[in-house]
Amino acid sequence: MLSRKRRKRGAKVSATYANRAFSEPIPKYEIPNNGIGPDVAYQLIHDEMNLDGNPFLNLASFVTTWMEPQAEKLIMETINKNLVDQEEYPQTGVIQERVVNMLAKLFNAPEKNDYVGTSTIGSSEAIMLGLLAHKWSWRKRREKEGKDTTKPNLVVGADVHVVWEKFAKYFDVELRLVPMEHGRYTMDVEMTKELIDENTICVGAVLGTTFTGQIDPIKEINEMLVDLKSAKGLDIPIHVDAASGGFIVPFLYPNMEWDFRLNQVKSINVSGHKYGLVYPGVGWLIFKDKEFLPEDLIFYVNYLGSEEATYTLNFSRNSAMVIAQYYNMLRLGKSGYKAIMKTCMENAKYVAKEIRKMSVFKLTHEDLKLPVVTFYSIDNEISVYEVSRKLRERDWIVPAYNLPKNAEDMHILRVVVKENFSRDMADMLIGDLKRAVDTIKGECIVRAPQKKKSSQIHNKIC
Numbered sequence: 297m298l299s300r301k302r303r304k305r306g307a308k309v310s311a312t313y314a315n316r317a318f319s320e321p322i323p324k325y326e327i328p329n330n331g332i333g334p335d336v337a338y339q340l341i342h343d344e345m346n347l348d349g350n351p352f353l354n355l356a357s358f359v360t361t362w363m364e365p366q367a368e369k370l371i372m373e374t375i376n377k378n379l380v381d382q383e384e385y386p387q388t389g390v391i392q393e394r395v396v397n398m399l400a401k402l403f404n405a406p407e408k409n410d411y412v413g414t415s416t417i418g419s420s421e422a423i424m425l426g427l428l429a430h431k432w433s434w435r436k437r438r439e440k441e442g443k444d445t446t447k448p449n450l451v452v453g454a455d456v457h458v459v460w461e462k463f464a465k466y467f468d469v470e471l472r473l474v475p476m477e478h479g480r481y482t483m484d485v486e487m488t489k490e491l492i493d494e495n496t497i498c499v500g501a502v503l504g505t506t507f508t509g510q511i512d513p514i515k516e517i518n519e520m521l522v523d524l525k526s527a528k529g530l531d532i533p534i535h536v537d538a539a540s541g542g543f544i545v546p547f548l549y550p551n552m553e554w555d556f557r558l559n560q561v562k563s564i565n566v567s568g569h570k571y572g573l574v575y576p577g578v579g580w581l582i583f584k585d586k587e588f589l590p591e592d593l594i595f596y597v598n599y600l601g602s603e604e605a606t607y608t609l610n611f612s613r614n615s616a617m618v619i620a621q622y623y624n625m626l627r628l629g630k631s632g633y634k635a636i637m638k639t640c641m642e643n644a645k646y647v648a649k650e651i652r653k654m655s656v657f658k659l660t661h662e663d664l665k666l667p668v669v670t671f672y673s674i675d676n677e678i679s680v681y682e683v684s685r686k687l688r689e690r691d692w693i694v695p696a697y698n699l700p701k702n703a704e705d706m707h708i709l710r711v712v713v714k715e716n717f718s719r720d721m722a723d724m725l726i727g728d729l730k731r732a733v734d735t736i737k738g739e740c741i742v743r744a745p746q747k748k749k750s751s752q753i754h755n756k757i758c
């Protein structure tokens with residue numbers, strides 16, 4: 297029997313789920329008058345988050361969904377440090393500089409030890425900053441020559457991410473798009489040349505497009521620009537959007553020339569939170585040389601007795617993802633990144649091979665360079681949107697969308713293979729994809745399992 301005292305104490309104890317907050321409506325669009333206990337608040341929100349998709353089955357996103365526990369520990373240790381407070385957290389600034397240097401060398405910048413670049417919140421901020429620098433340089437040059445500075449333009453392929461269009465709109469630059477066509481979902485060099493003139497601030501090229509994961513002909517565009525320079529004196533820089541490819545190509549295809557080895561490539565962005573294998577919230581912008589970042593865009597912060605150049609759109613953010621990026625650099629090294637990218641590619645090629653075997657689909661392109669598989673339904677026999685919806689019933693997130701202008705009737709599905717996507721998962725995905733197709737084609741009858749020998753069941757069970 298419980299003593300009176302213990303009974304009284306016991307009466308006060310209530311399980312988290314039996315808390316009053318669970319039987320009362322929670323205000324959704326205004327701050328409640330009174331708070332609730334931390335366990336209860338945690339559980340309520342935690343449970344609500346179960347309605348989100350499962351990050352491990354999210355094959356839509358390029359963004360990292362898994363990191364090692366040691367990286368997560370460092371993230372929690374540094375999440376309360378504001379990256380911009382370099383005076384208070386000088387070592388964080390030092391680490392950021394180390395990563396900038398590591399990436400500049402990875403992208404084959406000319407040999408030296410004080411490369412110019414910055415961490416950003418992602419590739420979007422990095423692209424905006426890179427292009428802003430090119431716009432500034434173009435304007436300065438034109439002013440010096442006494443020429444008109446009111447009509448800057450930017451030449452890119454229709455395969456660019458929406459951030460390029462945002463830049464053009466936000467920063468008042470005309471966007472000149474090199475159109476796609478059926479069977480070509482990257483830039484065409486001749487068409488690019490036709491769009492360039494003296495007001496072109498920069499040509500943008502993508503190392504791993506969002507739409508199909510393909511690579512623009514960067515080397516060929518560079519050659520065309522080098523020729524243009526000697527023929528017409530137009531010195532047009534290239535900014536390479538290596539959001540996805542920047543952490544893949546250097547490890548898997550080190551001889552592919554797309555980076556600072558090319559004369560006209562002056563700036564590169566990469567997403568740390570994509571194949572840099574860091575959780576969302578980190579991108580990088582690297583310049584080939586200090587001269588390509590106009591001085592009046594730089595803000596100097598003094599710490600540790602030396603001057604630190606800062607160039608960002610954003611002010612406060614936590615340091616955790618920069619530190620996590622540094623963790624990956626040390627932890628994995630070049631060989632570790634190479635091994636992971638190789639595995640991703642092998643699994644992507646396996647998925648592609650299995651999809652190729654399915655008579656209903658065709659790959660958008662055969663030469664897979666990045667672990668991104670995009671495919672469409674031959675003759676639009678089945679709706680890719682319906683396939684995407686059916687896969688979602690099994691929690692797989694596989695987006696369906698159509699390609700930009702001139703190829704807009706191409707409706708495709710995209711599978712982004714990341715580090716956590718094993719061969720086993722690939723087999724499960726392919727199995728579910730086949731079942732989805734069968735169901736959509738009406739070849740599959742859904743019914744409850746029967747107590748019969750399997751040989752007596754003629755219809756496939758979904």
Ligand SMILES: Cc1ncc(COP(=O)(O)O)c(C=O)c1O
Pocket residue numbers: 358417418419420421457459502504505506537539540567579
């Ligand atoms: C080619 C490309 N560029 C830029 C971006 C934008 O990157 P972020 O999400 O890091 O801002 C993406 C995102 O998927 C992308 O695929």
